[in-house]
Amino acid sequence: MSDAIKHECGIALIRLRKPFQYYIDKYGTPLYAVNKLYLLMEKQVNRGQDGAGVANIKIDVPPGHRYISRYRSVEQQPVADIFGKINKKFRKAVKHHKDRALDGQWLQENVAFTGEVWLGHLRYGTHGANEIENCHPMLRQSNWRSRNLVMAGNFNMTNVEELFNKLVSLGQHPKEKVDTVTVMEKIGHFLDEENQRVFDRFKGIYENPDLSDIIEDNLDLQRVLHRSCRDFDGGYAMVGMTGFGAAFVARDPSGIRPAYYYADDEVVVVASEKPAIKTAFNVDYSQIREVTPGHALIIDKYGEYDEYQFIQPTEKRSCSFERIYFSRATDPDIYNERKMLGKLLIPQILKEVDYDLENTVFSYIPNTAETAFFGMVEGLEEYLFQKRKRAIIEGGLSNEELDKLLAFRPRIEKLVSKDVKLRTFITDDAHRDDMVSHVYDTTFEVIKKGVDNVVVIDDSIVRGTTLEKSILKMLDRLGPKKIIIVSSAPQIRFPDCYGIDMSKMKEFVAFRAAMQLLRDRGLDNRADEVYAQCVAAIESGNASAENYVKALYTPFTHEELSQKVADIVTPKGINAEVAVLFQTVENLHRACPNHSGDWYFTGNYPTAGGNKVVNKAFVNFMEGKIVRAY
Numbered sequence: 001m002s003d004a005i006k007h008e009c010g011i012a013l014i015r016l017r018k019p020f021q022y023y024i025d026k027y028g029t030p031l032y033a034v035n036k037l038y039l040l041m042e043k044q045v046n047r048g049q050d051g052a053g054v055a056n057i058k059i060d061v062p063p064g065h066r067y068i069s070r071y072r073s074v075e076q077q078p079v080a081d082i083f084g085k086i087n088k089k090f091r092k093a094v095k096h097h098k099d100r101a102l103d104g105q106w107l108q109e110n111v112a113f114t115g116e117v118w119l120g121h122l123r124y125g126t127h128g129a130n131e132i133e134n135c136h137p138m139l140r141q142s143n144w145r146s147r148n149l150v151m152a153g154n155f156n157m158t159n160v161e162e163l164f165n166k167l168v169s170l171g172q173h174p175k176e177k178v179d180t181v182t183v184m185e186k187i188g189h190f191l192d193e194e195n196q197r198v199f200d201r202f203k204g205i206y207e208n209p210d211l212s213d214i215i216e217d218n219l220d221l222q223r224v225l226h227r228s229c230r231d232f233d234g235g236y237a238m239v240g241m242t243g244f245g246a247a248f249v250a251r252d253p254s255g256i257r258p259a260y261y262y263a264d265d266e267v268v269v270v271a272s273e274k275p276a277i278k279t280a281f282n283v284d285y286s287q288i289r290e291v292t293p294g295h296a297l298i299i300d301k302y303g304e305y306d307e308y309q310f311i312q313p314t315e316k317r318s319c320s321f322e323r324i325y326f327s328r329a330t331d332p333d334i335y336n337e338r339k340m341l342g343k344l345l346i347p348q349i350l351k352e353v354d355y356d357l358e359n360t361v362f363s364y365i366p367n368t369a370e371t372a373f374f375g376m377v378e379g380l381e382e383y384l385f386q387k388r389k390r391a392i393i394e395g396g397l398s399n400e401e402l403d404k405l406l407a408f409r410p411r412i413e414k415l416v417s418k419d420v421k422l423r424t425f426i427t428d429d430a431h432r433d434d435m436v437s438h439v440y441d442t443t444f445e446v447i448k449k450g451v452d453n454v455v456v457i458d459d460s461i462v463r464g465t466t467l468e469k470s471i472l473k474m475l476d477r478l479g480p481k482k483i484i485i486v487s488s489a490p491q492i493r494f495p496d497c498y499g500i501d502m503s504k505m506k507e508f509v510a511f512r513a514a515m516q517l518l519r520d521r522g523l524d525n526r527a528d529e530v531y532a533q534c535v536a537a538i539e540s541g542n543a544s545a546e547n548y549v550k551a552l553y554t555p556f557t558h559e560e561l562s563q564k565v566a567d568i569v570t571p572k573g574i575n576a577e578v579a580v581l582f583q584t585v586e587n588l589h590r591a592c593p594n595h596s597g598d599w600y601f602t603g604n605y606p607t608a609g610g611n612k613v614v615n616k617a618f619v620n621f622m623e624g625k626i627v628r629a630y
Contacts, residue, residue: 009136009154009499010047010122011239011259012040013270015247017303020116021104023266030107031090033118036280038083040269041120043276045079046328047154048122051135052078054086055150058108058115059245059301068148068243069112072135079122086113116303117241121152124501137241138180140188146195146216148243151184154257154272155236158497158609158630166231179234187228187240194224216244221298225250225310233609235319235498237272237291245301250310254317254606255293256498256597258327262288268305270297275330285332317597317606320588321500324489325459329371340591341488341583342375342457346383348581349376352484353453357384358408360453361446361480363415365471369459372488376457380410413446415454415475449479454576460489461580462502464509464569476574485569486581490588490601491561493553495629497613502600503628505549505621513564514552523555531622534615543615544608558584 014033016023023032041052053072061067075081093100093111100106107114121136136152157163157179164182167174170189174181198215206214225248235256241247249270251259261270262277271277274288291297294313299305319326322334329335353360357380364373388405391397397405447454454475461467467485475483491510496502505511518526530548537543553561566580585601599605603614609630617629 009124010041010044010120010272011152011154011237011249011270012037012044012118012120012272012276013239013247013249013268014040014118015268015299015303015305016116016118017266017268019104020108020114024102024104028102030102030104030114031087033116034083034086034090034113036267036269037118037120038079039280040271040276041079041122043279043328044122044271044273047272047326048124049078050074051123051132052082053121053123053135053137053152054082054113055119055137055139055152055241056113056115057117057150057241057243057245059117061108065109066112067115067145068139068141068150069115070137070139070150072132072137074132074135078135089113115245117245117247117299119150119152119239119241119247121239134180136180137239138184140184142243144195145212145243146219147188147192149184149188149191150241150243151187151238153180153183153236153238154259154499155179155183155234155238155252156497156499156630157183157232157234157236158607158613159231159233160630162231183232183236183238187224187238190224190227191219191242193227194219194221216242216246216301219246221246221248222296222308222310225296229311233607235606239270247299248296249291250296251291251293253294253311253314254597255313256317256319256606258318258322259291259297260288261291261297263305268297268299268303273327273331275328314606317599318595319498319500319597320592320595321460321489321496321597321600323592323595324588325368329368335371337592338371338459338488339375339378341588342372342377343379343382344587344591345376345457345486345488345581345583346379349455349484349486350383352579352581353455353482356453357410359448359451359481360455361411361413361415362455362457363413364457365416366458369457369488372459373457376486377410377412384408384410415446415456415478416471447478447480450481452480453482453484454478454480455484455486457486457488459487460492461485461487461509461565461582462492463507464565467569468571472569472574472578473571476571476576480576482577482579484579484581485566488583490585490598491558491565491582492600494547494549494600494603494614495617496600497610497630498606500600503613503617503630504626505617506626509565509568510561511552513561513568514556516568517556517560517564518552521555526555527552527622530618534619537615538612538619543612545611547603547605547611547614549614549618550603558582 014037024030051074055070058067071082071085073081089112119137123135137150140149142148160179167185174185198218202214236252237257237259238250249259258272260274262283269277277288292307293316294311295307295309297307323337327334329338492508493510530551533548562580562582566578570578605611613630
């Protein structure tokens with residue numbers, strides 16, 4: 001994605017199912033879980049670079065010993081920073097007690113981060129400053145083990161205001177009106193109530209301290225999650241650990257946010273992406289399962305686990321952007337889907353270059369578009385195969401013509417590469433754009449000037465500013481006749497509110513194109529009508545019922561919007577003709593049949609809160625408010 005956006009977050013959970021000493025004896029180190037969690041997090045660092053956090057719970061350590069450890073960091077390399085500190089603790093302990101370096105019981109009683117339950121989180125901040133207090137895991141503390149709650153997640157809620165008011169009605173006094181706090185406090189409230197329910201059931205039958213163990217054995221986390229999450233509106237994969245060692249991973253009923261797990265007799269492991277689990281534990285992809293939407297993977301204090309439904313699942317609408325861009329393409333399914341996205345663009349591309357492959361050069365930008373590029377090239381090869389086959393069957397070619405036909409290959413070049421060493425510190429607008437354009441390097445003397453078409457594939461186009469400010473100017477210096485920018489994703493028309501930081505309408509070049517087309521065709525009143533509908537719906541409390549913003553796009557075809565996008569992003573003064581092609585929604589679903597979440601392209605939100613967000617986002621745009629719509 002040439003237009004960088006913040007998105008998603010990454011989660012990682014490890015539950016050791018055997019005593020701590022077992023891993024020391026088998027693997028020769030007390031750092032078995034530390035090393036595995038580090039791998040899980042490093043292999044998901046693509047999901048969050050604003051900050052990171054790690055928490056650890058020790059099970060059944062004697063009173064008087066700390067059993068919860070947590071580090072968080074917003075350093076430039078937060079994962080390395082955290083694990084450097086954890087390793088430093090172990091080195092210090094070994095230095096002064098060398099005879100205890102492999103004594104599991106002593107380590108658990110005297111050294112932090114020696115517990116059986118581990119939680120890691122990678123943060124991309126979509127709300128709040130990049131401060132350590134905004135980093136997960138969050139901790140809700142109590143002197144009762146069973147009332148402690150450590151939480152982290154990959155989520156955004158659309159109804160934070162309602163959740164906040166609900167907490168107030170319950171008698172709480174939340175310190176912030178953000179989804180992270182409201183979600184944790186709501187689950188924490190019902191965890192407290194569950195503790196009280198079990199306490200009332202068994203008091204008089206058991207005495208303290210035995211009663212504490214009875215409470216822990218009889219807490220119903222499925223019930224806690226059902227009562228907590230029934231009025232959540234959003235996409236979420238939430239991980240929680242209780243102070244006594246039970247843990248859960250709860251996934252939203254539409255399966256918007258991803259969560260996968262693997263289990264054997266030694267561990268239960270959860271992550272946002274399958275490749276992280278495969279790499280860290282060297283298991284087959286077939287052994288990694290997806291947490292069922294509307295269900296929670298619950299692991300009790302003894303390490304037993306299962307999935308339990310805590311809310312009624314709805315139609316599965318898993319985020320298709322995960323497949324297009326966010327998740328690592330080392331997942332074989334995602335790799336094949338991205339290749340298919342590139343291949344399905346071939347008919348549009350051939351039409352745009354007037355089938356003149358001899359004078360067309362194909363490339364890609366940025367590196368994340370490489371897999372779609374491979375698919376595009378594969379599609380070109382298939383087209384040429386069919387063309388050769390028809391020509392041979394029809395006959396009539398001379399030997400020279402046949403040789404030329406059989407020898408022809410698509411022209412593939414690495415035209416653009418990012419110079420990771422270059423940083424821009426120019427503050428004045430007059431010179432910043434010129435400096436930004438040099439963040440990329442170009443390969444010269446491979447384009448026939450004034451003759452060749454240049455086709456460059458990107459995985460998605462959000463704002464279009466990078467195209468306008470740097471990429472198109474840079475490609476124009478190569479001297480092509482025509483530049484075709486191809487997006488393997490459809491036109492992004494609507495905001496996201498389930499984890500991706502795309503909440504302001506004016507940021508979408510496709511939206512700006514629609515507004516410009518309305519003006520060009522004298523349809524300005526349509527925007528005013530939609531604005532009036534949105535305002536009325538918000539004031540009446542019915543903003544969740546319908547996405548009124550869809551009406552802005554209905555007068556125009558897919559091709560008309562693409563052409564207007566090309567007009568908008570084309571810089572003044574360049575010589576080449578510019579075209580922009582987008583993937584169709586139909587082809588997106590062909591390529592990614594099991595991940596139908598397409599609301600950013602279609603406006604078909606999986607929850608009612610999505611409609612409220614898009615209507616409010618448009619009102620904000622019309623009123624000139626540059627704020628999030630949720």
